[in-house]
Amino acid sequence: MTIRKTLFGALAFAALSLGSAAHAASMTMFKSPSCGCCGKWVEHVEKHGFTVKTVATEDMTAVKQRLKVPANLASCHTTVVGGYVVEGHVPAADIKRLLATKPKARGIAVAGMPMGSPGMEHANHREPYQTMLIGTNGKASLFARH
DSSP states (O other), X not given: OHHHHHHHHHHHHHHHHHHHHHHOOEEEXXXXXXXXXXXXXXXXXXXXXXXXXXXXXXXXXHHHHHTTOOGGGOOXXXXXXXXXXXXXXXXXXXXXXXXXXXOSEEEEEOOSOOTTSTTOOBTTBOOOOEXXXXXXXXXXXXXXXX
């Protein structure tokens, strides 16, 4: 009985480890060297298991154009993860959902810098905001409400 319990425990631990590893991913974030909220967003996604490489650049417009981020969905930083673009202060849960469901899309975005979004926390001030799915054609549709 003890061997069975030990084996079961080891298998359960392995399954849990694989499940959380499936959500962990490495990402590259492009940001302006002077932006402070981007670092707070990095802290948020790292707390949720992501590894982030930060690339400071003075020409964020060129990054957004190269990655085909629609101008109306632009924010302060642009991230690439799992073949998708993640624009702005997107919650880690939305990124995990994107990577788990793998929709045919360019990525997801939170336009602007809404108060209360990850990295933009300020006391008790919170604005409602949306995460938008950027289709392969560049058109946006609702992905999540916050």
